[in-house]
Amino acid sequence: MPSAPPPVPPPQPISDLPHLTRSPPLPDFFLAALSLFVFLSSSSSRSFKLPLLCIQSNPRRFLKTPSMSFSHPNSGRTPHDAHRLHPFASPQSLSDWLKPRLPSDSFASWGVKPGTKNVHNLWLELSEGETSLADSTPPIRTVQVLSLRIIDNHRRILLESHQQLSDGTLRNRNRPLSEKMKPNETPESAVYRAVKEELGSILGDSDCSEIVKIVPDSYKMKIEERNSASYPGLPACYVLHSMDVLVEGLPKEDFCTVEEEEYANSEESSIADEAVSVKKHFWKWVSLDSLDF
Template sequence: MSPPPPPLTNLPTLPDLLLTALSVCFLFTSSKSNIASSNACPFLSFPLNPRRLLKIPAMSHTASSTTTLSSSPSNRKNNLNIFAPRRHNFASPQSLSDWLKPRLPSESFASWGTKPGTKNVHNLWLELAEGETSLADSTPPVRTVQVLSVRVTGKHGKFLVESHQELSDGNVRMRGRPLSEKMKPNEDPESAAVRAIREELGSVIEGSEVGDIVTIDPNSYQMAVEERDSASYPGLPGCYVLHTLSAQVEGLPEGDFCTYEVDEYGDSDEKKLANRAVSVKKHYWTWVS
């Protein structure tokens, strides 16, 4: 008779069996879940490091901000096209006034042309008619204007600054900035600079052809966008596209001097309306370091 088999001493305990069963179950469900998720919505792909979308902030109507854009000569035309003014058809200054009244604070609008240093609705209508300004159809409207600023350099490294202006209504407007002029539609910065020098400095360089005495530095061109409330039109937010160039002008006085504004509208159809607008009669200039 054979001896009885030895007793089994290495049988798994009940807790071990339960743990093994749970592990097998977990592996099975995990594998199934991975297969399902890999086949679901194959056209949706989310990268681990998605690109950030840059929000373009809305323009503040109270704060001032400046954004510098590309200033390379090859991008000048593109920059001009981005902010090209849109034409608005207001039959008269009165129709423009009627359009503005419900869109602007009443106290601010009432100060146009009455508060020293401000312009009136005739000025804005002329800007729109000439294509120098555009208005966004918003409340309040945003006035966009392209401005050419010429840094006229002189002897000893000084440059020319307009200290103040004498206006047609007898008021004085403080300036403290280089020669500046609103640009015409489809006008490039160099042409605008020559025109600005002719109109604002022409009375002291009479007898000379402006193109012969002006030297513009093409490498000095810069462009920036400044957002701030308009000093000329209180309550009207402004977007100013600033084009800056440096230039030398022969024949200018070495000390402080004043110039007379050239009649901007001449004998045009806008002449009668221009007479009701606030205009600049004299410019006062000084050299600063």
């Protein structure tokens, strides 16, 4: 009987063959590029656009964005232009917008509680570009404020002790001369306007650019967030621009001044008549050594 043929050895795995080497896998990015090439070349009539990514840097929406520009004070912007920057056609429409966003008892006290202002004041501030409101609950009122440290040669600073308002009430202040800045107004130009408006009745017709001297390197800026005393329940963000100044011709003792109508030049004179305005300012000199600001 013939002998059986020897058994056939099992096939050797490819990985064990010494004369063959495994090709490294194609990188993922190469496969992706190849797929994209095939896709683009498959049809000459097909257009392909990569989508743009839109990133929202600030999710909070503002009803009016402050546009303070300290390098270009003469922008040609008028109060009438500022009026169109907020969406409220009247103080009533502003009131309707505020009511569901503020505590009812706080909002009801506007213009009623001594020392507070009313919705007509806030509407005028928006119209003049002096204030912005964030579209939030509650809204946040942002104001650019000039704070003037008027000093004399006896190491004293002039403070406004209190104000008399148009409704006959008194409002305590106990702070340096403060004034809301206008749109695109530089701190330097705001200095002369503030002195003229709040101290002009005692300085007469003097040229403020000649009697007001700004102390070099005294400018400072800081931000304060606190509840508004003028508008209870409405949080406020104050961007304070402070400077030290010398003013010639001021009395050496305590005195008071009469301010011109705050919105005398406003196109909305009937609304200005309904607002609470400041009639008199009462001033006192205080030693710098007794203060901590």
